[in-house]
Amino acid sequence: MAALPTQPAAAQESAPPSGAGGAPPPPRRGVLRALGRDPGAVLSAAYILLVVAMAVFAPLIVRMSGWGPYEFDQTAVNPDLGGVPFGGWGGAGGEHWFGVEPGSGRDIFARIVYGARVSMLIALAATALTTLLGVVFGLLAGFFGGKVDWVISRVMDFLMAFPALIFMIAILSALPAGNRAVLLVVVISLFGWPYLARIVRGQTMSLARREFVEAARASGAGRATIVFREILPNLRSTIIVMTTLAVPGYIGTEAGLSFLGVGVVPPTPSWGQMIASSVSWYSVVPTYFAIPGAFLFLLVLSFTVLGDRLRAVLDPQGVR
């Protein structure tokens, strides 16, 4: 997990939030206000919004900065010294804001901006898919119990016993390059959902025995109604917290897989792949790894902090 969190790091340490079962979730406005008073949460949210904006408006931003993510600038690198960028700080300056990639002279700023697209897209898609699978299977197992529970629980045991990272790399390297982004999402989600499902299952089990569920059942409500009207709303805060805490893990996993060369296909920029190609240059052009490294670190940090604070607000009795 240290390397490539396949399960959200913080999720592992969190016992199921104990508040989720009883009290109705706090009103949304209250949550936002509470978070707004927390400087850490505000800064994190601001940075996440910045990255999202970068991803969404990438073409516009790049038009402003003047260089596309794929454009070679041979005049910015020194062909006689192995393609090292001219000038200090990796060739940073008015022309190339963050400098250029050694060898090709591609603009690092543009590649960071476009790399944000890849990172966010894959992480968010994987989170969505994981959440869907985790909630559905967790609910099924928790609500129906018996054989359904047994089968789902064994599948979860099986997936969690798997050396996920090694297996993900192996699968991705063996598969044809085709659409790596989709593959990444599928593979990450496949090994990610049990961690959410396990918690959803536990809470569903305890909720299903609660009085208000019994009452609904007694009043003749159908299974679907009970699940969607009574149980799911009570799981909301758990799902929100778990999901926020899962995103940084997936961002890290995508970057890590790209770092190991089994992520997105070149020349598509991705932060992990940028860091990978900077490894051999780290002592000559430190900015080449420092810039994508810092962007990646801050994004993961922001999601972690935000998730932490969300949990504190949504679940005051839970683990601090």
Add this chain to the structure above:
Amino acid sequence: MKSPVLIRAAVAAATAALALSACSGGGAAGNGGNDAGGGAFTDTPERGGTVTMLQNADFSYLDPARGFDGGVNNFYRLVYRTLTTPAPGNSDDPSEIVPDLATDLGTPSEDGLSWTFTLKEGVRFEDGTPITSADVKFGVSRSWDPEIGIGSPYARQVIDAPEGYEGPYRSGPLDTIETPDARTIVFHLKEPFPEFGSVVSQNSFVPFPEGSGAGDAFINDIIASGPYTLDSYSPGSSIKLVRNDEWDPETDDVREAYPDAWEFVIGLDVATIDERMLAGQGADANAIALTIQPATLARIQTPQLQERKLELPGVCTTYMGLNTTKEPFDDVRVRQAVNLAVDRAAVQNASGGTQLADIATTILPPAVGGYREYDLYPSEEHQGDVEAARALLEEAGLPDGFDMTLDIRSQPKMQAQAEAVQQALDRVGIDVELNVIDTSTYYETIGTPALQHDAAITGWCPDWASSASTFLPPLFDGRNITDQGNSNLAQINDEGINARIDEIRAMTDLEAANEQWGLLDEEIMELAPVVPLAFESTITLPGENVTGLYSSPGAASGGIDLVLVGLRDPERG
């Protein structure tokens, strides 16, 4: 000049071209090279000590019937001998083939169909038994074994063998090779092959005692005929060699064998190797390594490191094959347009810049016999002639360009090269999709026409550098296109080219043949089945106690010729 000492190529034009490419190299050229250091790399070593070689990848196989690549060929020369072998790197013409176990380069019969070689006296295996013609025969017959003979294909291609022969372990002795006495061996060929004297320099001609080497016997062990033998081998991490006392230097004009022992340290990260070579501390003063990373170039600008910098010219061509069976590459104008549009300067930078790669406009590299300089698709600074390319595309009815898929290997440098090609072709509307293929299956995939896409980037090195006969025919003879293991990536089958290949191959005068190969190179490029991109060279920082460093185009694919390496002071380190 880049490294004039190392390249005294047969053809004078080669040197001229090197001078030209060195000019484009700018200020960096002239600092390194062999003369600059006052012969620092070419001092005569002392006998004794251990030379270490740091490398990333393990050798393919210890068994010479199996291994077949530049790295392992070089290693084999330390432990094995063949009838002939490439001349040592310090000879006047290191591209030429010289006798090794044999007394000469062989005598063909009148009709050119049988070749007779005589073994030297006093040549022995490591256990002291004399090497006989029967051992040579047995060794070469191993290359017909379907599971063992996966290395050099030339013996099978050229020597006549009974239908269905499958090597000595399955089919018994190969009767088409005669051994009238212990020192004479006669080969019968399928058809005349004037360069057969070079064929017997291939690894597959290493002698072995009859009956040895079945199955996996030579996977972890060897039977040495050269100056060293295996001391220990742990796959993927180290190989240690010690002297083979039965090797008689009197019988060997090629190998100097200065050090008492060799140690190959394998599995090191390329960056780690560079760091250790830069530092050159302790035992690493006795170490050599393959080429440095482009990033390291910027760090060797100090005078001390510049003095240790050794530049070796490349003998391989990095090129992009255009699949002529697929639209629109069946149209010669489109192929020419791609040749015009490619930005070779960008590819050069992607390969490590001017110090690590020269721009290729010909198929043959300068170090291979037959090289002749020309540039059919010129452009300013080699950055591509977009206008001319557009005009040709328009003529071909593709004014807006087209989409194509380029097969590449999942290896950073090759991806960088492919991205440079992609970016350059984008300028004329050609949209290139990169198909990244795993390293282990890359050559199998692109060598299978059914799996090949529109184009592929790959490289080719000569199997012997004295002529272009292992360069142009494998790549452009249309009659050799096979369903698997195909090397004619362009799948070009042009009667004109085929006829010229036959004509030149039949020439018995090597020099005249080489002149014709050079002309054929240009004739092929008029049809533009491939896009020559770069000749990648080597820069390395040998430890300061190491000397006797020469390049061998034939034995080492341009790398350091191991058989001449030794230490200045064997007591050090």
Add this chain to the structure above:
Amino acid sequence: MARFLIARLSGVVLILLLVCLFTFGVFFVLSPDPAVQICGKNCTPELIERIRTNLGLDEPLLAQFFSFLGGLFAGRTYGVGESATHCAAPCLGYSFQSSQPVWDMIMDRLPVTATLAVGAAVLWLLAGVAGGLLGALREGTWWDRGAMVVALSGISVPNYVFALVLQYVLVVELEWLPFPGTVTFAEDPGGWFQNYLMPWIVLAFAYASVYARLTRANVIDTLSENYVRTARAKGLPRHQVIRRHALRPALTPIATVFGMDFAGLLGGALITETVFGLNGVGKMTADSISRNDQPVIMGVTLLAAFFVVVGNVVIDLLYTALDPRVRVNSA
């Protein structure tokens, strides 16, 4: 207890079998034909066919799976006749690319990985628990905040980025440490320690951070539990309360997580070893992946799964021994 053990162990065997089958099936479908890889550059269709027959690659999936399982317990022989190769039990497969049984390859490199793993585990346990205790016992102070900020960074920084930063600072800028090389303990203990120091720190950092947060939360939790309050009310000194009553239950979950993490360490080792060029199982796996050496990848996957599954059982057993609350329940 015995019934619990039997049920648990049969579950383990079942999961391991499933992991085997799943891994085998996936590789069977996905990976390139090993016969083609063995065949090399100058291959012919007949040659491929022969290799396939010799190695039993033309058999159906299940038949191949059972010969693989058989090899695991009794060893097996690849190929027939003169060119046969025996792979002794436990045969995890045979790498045709490096002509070695996978088991031997793993065992060759295990010492490096074990050194890395044990050193890092010691480091992260010490640093994590100490940092967590510091935070919990000084809750709300600057010590607490400082420790938690470091922990948060540790969770967020990808370890390859951290490795590069560390290497840049310690090796390139400050020159405190040499560039990591290959030094064995026997050759030079000091050099060996210096050599492993950065890899240990890198591998340990993220785990230590998680442990610090976990320890802090658990200790704070336990301290507020009734029995601890009672103990304090009885007048026991604070350090005794902490040592006797709070620490043990607070650290039990740590033991659980530690078992899981240690068993699943191969993933982290893969990147750390690759970045620092340590020739361990992780780097071998990365290399095998880039060469697509399928038997090795499969062997390592199975071994890693084995560690995780067995690790889980050991934790369960330890858990009963460690936590007084659980012990009371099961008694």
